[in-house]
Amino acid sequence: MLLATGADDVEPDLPDLPDAIRRGLVRYCPICDGYEARGKPIAVIGHGERGLGEAVFVARTYSRNVTLLTLGQSMELDAGERERVGKHGIKVVYEPVIELGVEDGRITMLRTAGGEEHRFEVLYSALGLKLRSELALGLGARHDETGALVVDEHNRTTVPGLYAAGGVVRGLDQVVVAMGHGAVAATDIHNRCELPTEEEVEGAGGRTSGTLIPLRPSIPEAP
Template identity: 85%
Template sequence: MTLLTLGQGMDLDAGERERVNEHGIKVVHEPVVGIGIEDGRLARLRTEGGEEHRFEVLYSALGLKLRAELALGLGAEHDGTGALVVDEHNRTTVPGLYASGGVVRGLDQVVVAMGHGAIAATDIHNRCELPTEEEVDGAERKAGAA
């Protein structure tokens, strides 16, 4: 097993270092500068010093970098973590601007992001001013508009 820190420092205490050694875990501190694909899968990693590493399985550590600059630029409020503040309909504090997924505080999972999207879409639909065909005068007004 190899731990790649991707060029970041690892502040291991004495006990952790001992466990790493005990289990024969190699720690590579150099940044990864190249990847090699074989048979459609990631097979090799090359580190800055030119060394190549081959693994059967690679697991990327979890982490999240919020990229909400677009919404923040429009004036949306965020909390102390940088996540956008939304109400129960996923409306941000800017009228007409909705947010879903990783930029919203909560459990960072794909299904949660999809759920946020569905909640926002339903609210947008419900607030839509144009009537649908099923609504009173909907088809008539649409025909008139055409």
């Protein structure tokens, strides 16, 4: 069995969020499209190590005008984190957001509970993922602290006969990576299936005997 159940983005607590997401006003992948806002004001929604890490990445890569919005979540920065924030000029806003402003088909303004307005060209959410790995975990598959499945070089989990691919696997969450996972797993699954060759079918007068038909290219077994 190949498990490719993926993951869901954790959505930010914003007013009119479903409409904003449906219209593509909230983005989730600065690696994918951050270049479109190079040098412009960018907001990152998040908190903790993940939120700060994404804000630093955006500030280091695309813009020196980055604001981290914690949406009311407390976030105690240690000395090293304060140094990173200062080095990249990141502004941290702790108040909840109570209003969105939309202009020309994009979110351009967020108003916080204190009445302050913050204006941006692009808004990214960095609240993480909710992995759909419950089935594999229920079977006892090895996983990390987030619930992401640990697989070998053939994308086999620690449960015999169970493979995993895509966002449910520990590692980089990208479509091209998921495609590679699927190809690797499918190749190994095929190579483990016992199917008759044409010669064996003819030689047996239509009767079949089990044999292994390797699908090339094949990934060698680990020693």
